[in-house]
Amino acid sequence: MSERPLPLDGLLVLDLGQIYQGPYATFLMAQAGANVIKVETKKADPLRRRELVGDGPSLPFALLNSNKRGVTLNLKSERGRELLIAMAKRADVLVENFAPGVLDRLGVGAAVLRTANPRLIYASGTGYGLSGPDRDRLAMDPTVQAAAGVMSITGLADGPPLRSGPAIGDFLGGVHLYGAVVSALYQRERTGQGAVVEVAMQEALYPTLASDLGLFHRAGHQEPRRGNRHGGLAPYNVYPAKTGHVALLCITEQQWQGLMSAMDRPDLAEDPRLATNLERAEHVDLVDEIVEAWARSLDRDEVVRRAQRHGVPSAPVRDLAEVMSDPHMHERGMLQRKRHRDLGEVVLMSSPLRFHGAERRELVEHPRIGEHNREVYGSWLGLDDDEIAELERNGVI
Amino acid sequence: MSERPLPLDGLLVLDLGQIYQGPYATFLMAQAGANVIKVETKKADPLRRRELVGDGPSLPFALLNSNKRGVTLNLKSERGRELLIAMAKRADVLVENFAPGVLDRLGVGAAVLRTANPRLIYASGTGYGLSGPDRDRLAMDPTVQAAAGVMSITGLADGPPLRSGPAIGDFLGGVHLYGAVVSALYQRERTGQGAVVEVAMQEALYPTLASDLGLFHRAGHQEPRRGNRHGGLAPYNVYPAKTGHVALLCITEQQWQGLMSAMDRPDLAEDPRLATNLERAEHVDLVDEIVEAWARSLDRDEVVRRAQRHGVPSAPVRDLAEVMSDPHMHERGMLQRKRHRDLGEVVLMSSPLRFHGAERRELVEHPRIGEHNREVYGSWLGLDDDEIAELERNGVI
Numbered sequence: 093m094s095e096r097p098l099p100l101d102g103l104l105v106l107d108l109g110q111i112y113q114g115p116y117a118t119f120l121m122a123q124a125g126a127n128v129i130k131v132e133t134k135k136a137d138p139l140r141r142r143e144l145v146g147d148g149p150s151l152p153f154a155l156l157n158s159n160k161r162g163v164t165l166n167l168k169s170e171r172g173r174e175l176l177i178a179m180a181k182r183a184d185v186l187v188e189n190f191a192p193g194v195l196d197r198l199g200v201g202a203a204v205l206r207t208a209n210p211r212l213i214y215a216s217g218t219g220y221g222l223s224g225p226d227r228d229r230l231a232m233d234p235t236v237q238a239a240a241g242v243m244s245i246t247g248l249a250d251g252p253p254l255r256s257g258p259a260i261g262d263f264l265g266g267v268h269l270y271g272a273v274v275s276a277l278y279q280r281e282r283t284g285q286g287a288v289v290e291v292a293m294q295e296a297l298y299p300t301l302a303s304d305l306g307l308f309h310r311a312g313h314q315e316p317r318r319g320n321r322h323g324g325l326a327p328y329n330v331y332p333a334k335t336g337h338v339a340l341l342c343i344t345e346q347q348w349q350g351l352m353s354a355m356d357r358p359d360l361a362e363d364p365r366l367a368t369n370l371e372r373a374e375h376v377d378l379v380d381e382i383v384e385a386w387a388r389s390l391d392r393d394e395v396v397r398r399a400q401r402h403g404v405p406s407a408p409v410r411d412l413a414e415v416m417s418d419p420h421m422h423e424r425g426m427l428q429r430k431r432h433r434d435l436g437e438v439v440l441m442s443s444p445l446r447f448h449g450a451e452r453r454e455l456v457e458h459p460r461i462g463e464h465n466r467e468v469y470g471s472w473l474g475l476d477d478d479e480i481a482e483l484e485r486n487g488v489i
Numbered sequence: 490m491s492e493r494p495l496p497l498d499g500l501l502v503l504d505l506g507q508i509y510q511g512p513y514a515t516f517l518m519a520q521a522g523a524n525v526i527k528v529e530t531k532k533a534d535p536l537r538r539r540e541l542v543g544d545g546p547s548l549p550f551a552l553l554n555s556n557k558r559g560v561t562l563n564l565k566s567e568r569g570r571e572l573l574i575a576m577a578k579r580a581d582v583l584v585e586n587f588a589p590g591v592l593d594r595l596g597v598g599a600a601v602l603r604t605a606n607p608r609l610i611y612a613s614g615t616g617y618g619l620s621g622p623d624r625d626r627l628a629m630d631p632t633v634q635a636a637a638g639v640m641s642i643t644g645l646a647d648g649p650p651l652r653s654g655p656a657i658g659d660f661l662g663g664v665h666l667y668g669a670v671v672s673a674l675y676q677r678e679r680t681g682q683g684a685v686v687e688v689a690m691q692e693a694l695y696p697t698l699a700s701d702l703g704l705f706h707r708a709g710h711q712e713p714r715r716g717n718r719h720g721g722l723a724p725y726n727v728y729p730a731k732t733g734h735v736a737l738l739c740i741t742e743q744q745w746q747g748l749m750s751a752m753d754r755p756d757l758a759e760d761p762r763l764a765t766n767l768e769r770a771e772h773v774d775l776v777d778e779i780v781e782a783w784a785r786s787l788d789r790d791e792v793v794r795r796a797q798r799h800g801v802p803s804a805p806v807r808d809l810a811e812v813m814s815d816p817h818m819h820e821r822g823m824l825q826r827k828r829h830r831d832l833g834e835v836v837l838m839s840s841p842l843r844f845h846g847a848e849r850r851e852l853v854e855h856p857r858i859g860e861h862n863r864e865v866y867g868s869w870l871g872l873d874d875d876e877i878a879e880l881e882r883n884g885v886i
Contacts, residue, residue, distance in 0.1 A: 096676075096680070096682070096684075097676075099672040099673055099675055099676035099684075100672060100675070112699065116696060119696075120668065124672050138740075150703060151699075151702055151703040151706040151707075152699040152700060152702065152703040155696070155699050155702065156696075156699065220817065221817075221821055221843070223820075223821055224817045224818075224820045224821045225816060225817050225820065226817040229797065229804070230797065230800070230801070230802040230803070231802070232738060232740070232802045234717065234725070234727075234736050234738060235736045235737075235738070235802050235803055235804035236804065237736070238727065238734075238735075238736035238804040238805060238806045238807065239736075239804040239805065239807055239812075240807075240812060241807055241808065241809050241811070241812035242653075242654060242655055243654075243727065243734075243736070243806045244654075244806060244807065244808045244809060244812075245654030245655065245809070246643070246651065246652075246653055246654035246655075247644075247651065247654075248648065248651070251645065251648065252716075252717070252727060252729070252734065253727060253734055253806045254643065254644065254645070254651065254716060254717060254727075255643075255716075255717045255727070255736075256639075256643055256653035256654070256655065256657065257639060257640075257641075257642030257643035257644075257653070257698075257701065257714070258639055258642065258643075258653065258657070258694065258697030258698055258701075259697055259699065259700055260653065260655070260657050260661075260697055262697075263661070263696055263697040264657075264660070264661065264664065267661065267664050267665055267668060267693075268664055268841045268842055270668045271517065271664060271667045271668045271671060271842055272842040272843070272844070274668060274671040274672050274675055275496040275497060275521050275671050275842065275844070276496055276844065277675050278496055278497070278671055278674050278675045278678065279493075279494075279496035281675065281678035281679070282678070283493070285493070287493075287496075287844060287845065287846065288845035288846070289842065289843060289844055289845065290843045290845070291841050291842060291843065292821075292823075292841065292843075294817075294818070295818060295821075295823045295841040296664075296841040297655065298812070298818070298823065298824070298838055298841070299513060299516075299552070299553075299660055299838060299841070300655030300656055300657055300659075300660040301654075301655055301809065301812070302509065302548075302549040302552050302553065302656065303549060303656060304654065304655075304809060305548055305549065305552065305809060305813065306547060306548040306549040308809045308810070308813075309548040309832070309835065310548075313810075314808050314809045314810065317654070318654075319649075319651060319652075320631065320649070320651060320652045328631070330631075330635065330640065330649060330650060330651075330652070332649070337635075337640075337649065337650055338635075339631050339632045339634070339635035339636075339640065339652075340632075341629060341631060341632070343535075343629070400626065400627065403627070404627070405627040405628065405629045405632050406627070406632055407626070407632035407633065407635040407636040408635065408636065409635045409640045409641060409650045410635065410636055410637075410638055410641065411638065411641045411711050412638050412641060412642070412698065412701060412702060412705045412711045413705070413710075413711065414638070415636075415637060415638035415641075415695070415698070416702065416705075419622060420617065420618075420621045420622050420623040420691075421621075421691070421692060421695070423620075423621045423622065424618055424620055424621045424689075424692075426689075426692045426695065427695070435706070438706065441695055441696060444665045444688050444689065444692040444693040444695070444696070445665060445668055445669040445672065445686065445688060446618070446669070446686060446687045446688065446689075447669070447672070447673065447684060447686055448684065448685035448686065448687070449684065449685070
């Protein structure tokens with residue numbers, strides 16, 4: 093296929109996002125070719141703030157804000173709000189994940205901005221949504237994980253409910269918001285009209301519960317947390333090896349037979365107690381004991397090698413150092429080693445969205461606070477140097 | 490705003506997806522207005538198979554396949570492949586999440602289908618992607634969670650690495666695939682050309698590690714798993730209450746002061762050991778002890794009520810029964826109680842993507858296997874009754 097531009101090439105996005113949900117949506121837009129302007133107060137995105145208070149530069153901020161330009165803007169000033177409206181008139185998309193109603197109360201909510209520019213896509217990411225009785229609940233990733241049921245199914249049967257380590261509420265929220273925005277952009281091509289779209293983190297988490305909702309439906313109640321086990325399959329667990337751990341599971345009978353070959357246990361392949369999934373699930377402790385004894389006799393990667401060779405789904409439980417330096421993701425361009433002006437040698441990420449025939453954007457390090465004020469307010473909005481100097485003096489930018 | 494159609498209204502999607510990743514992408518498309526045809530072998534999507542082997546209908550299958558029509562198709566027959574190509578000629582999007590290369594080997598891969606229809610968006614969801622050294626590793630949600638580093642940061646310091654309970658690899662993969670498809674549709678409006686897009690589950694998980702990658706970067710190594718705690722904030726945990734558990738955290742000093750008011754502990758609000766986040770993080774055991782003692786004296790919902798009243802982010806750790814019947818998500822239309830022809834009374838889900846001014850699709854229960862063969866192959870593709878009967882006789886459909 094011949095070279096083509098990235099799909100969002102030529103679009104202008106105003107990113108009023110903070111921390112993860114909004115900024116991840118606009119990160120995906122930037123990597124899909126859009127021109128993203130990150131709009132921060134001088135106090136800055138809380139994720140950057142650590143850096144400003146001398147706590148050292150923040151890798152998470154760097155990860156999420158590559159290829160964005162940055163401006164400062166004080167929305168509590170009349171002139172600041174005028175500037176936001178002026179920018180919204182020239183923009184295609186505005187993304188924000190403030191608490192519901194924050195921009196409305198400042199006088200620059202969706203209704204005002206969409207009146208100024210009917211082609212604008214206004215996108216709101218929140219914890220619980222812009223309507224409904226729980227709308228105003230304070231939402232952070234772990235509290236939404238709690239409210240959404242995620243914690244009730246994570247952890248061991250005899251332990252406390254646990255958070256999923258990754259910030260899945262924030263990121264599922266962010267990528268759904270990307271999907272909503274691009275859907276509205278697609279529609280705008282046909283109708284000429286912008287839209288208001290929204291995503292609630294709580295709702296973005298619900299579909300991920302599918303397996304456990306199914307087990308609930310079947311049993312009529314919620315079973316205790318299962319750790320790494322499955323409700324109806326065995327083996328399906330994380331096994332300690334001589335070094336490290338291995339995730340391994342069998343779904344089909346063929347995979348079970350493959351595992352018995354990998355373990356060189358023809359005797360067990362014919363054991364009637366273990367003949368079907370149903371029976372193995374009934375003897376799950378026995379199954380786990382057998383697999384664990386084998387796994388413990390070998391190094392982690394050797395267990396995986398032998399299992400894979402016999403068609404058994406398995407993988408090493410890798411730590412962050414291994415993941416960051418994963419040759420596979422580096423070869424695919426998802427991860428890239430960069431010399432970063434503030435952070436030194438780091439691994440930055442590209443986008444999980446891959447468009448064949450279009451080149452990935454070269455990763456450009458995140459903007460410093462207000463770095464592109466002159467470029468954006470000057471060259472783009474057309475203010476002259478005196479006006480910009482005055483905005484700075486008056487604390488508008 | 491006046492009523493408008495859903496954004497993907499009028500699009501036709503062929504869903505060759507299985508289990509979660511592909512079917513979730515097409516579920517989002519269906520709920521965004523697209524006409525989705527689920528194409529299964531007679532053996533069926535593995536998620537439905539339980540139902541066909543008499544193991545009872547599957548709620549996860551029902552959740553993910555609302556508002557799709559269903560046909561059967563045998564791609565191992567010449568005539569079956571011809572029918573797929575005939576459908577692809579009339580379709581806008583084809584989604585599949587087979588192992589890499591499966592459709593190529595059958596002779597109906599992206600190159601063939603895109604030659605037949607240059608406007609087609611061909612979307613592939615895999616565990617590790619269509620290129621790179623790990624391309625052919627067998628991938629299931631837990632093994633990808635292991636390989637992606639998720640398990641290494643989930644669990645307690647003294648316990649094993651744990652799976653995130655929800656199938657986050659599958660669903661993050663699915664929603665990213667939705668985003669990639671709609672981006673390509675947007676581009677097609679401008680260029681007239683289709684595209685090949687892909688998403689790897691492993692890559693879709695990487696961004697969610699941001700906080701832990703940041704802590705790693707700062708410390709120079711990976712700290713032990715933190716359970717429900719944060720690396721640099723306290724309180725930030727899940728606390729047992731008199732009944733149930735509560736997730737609660739303070740990010741700002743104002744929130745800490747709010748919590749001390751909620752607890753009626755002005756003495757602690759002025760305790761110099763707990764004056765800042767930095768100091769509280771240093772005395773994290775003390776902080777957790779204080780908050781836990783308070784939480785244990787009250788019912789779960791009372792802890793949350795008091796915390797929220799004083800501006801402290803918190804939420805009950807809710808179980809699946811509570812989540813399924815959540816009045817908030819029902820009021821917002823995300824969850825809907827339905828009388829299902831096969832499953833009886835169930836709660837089905839709509840889409841986390843919300844388009845203001847457009848009505849949600851009325852949820853229609855998932856198709857039975859091959860239910861729409863006549864409608865799709867007859868009315869849409871134009872085969873007559875005799876031809877359809879012959880296809881059935883020959884095991885093509």
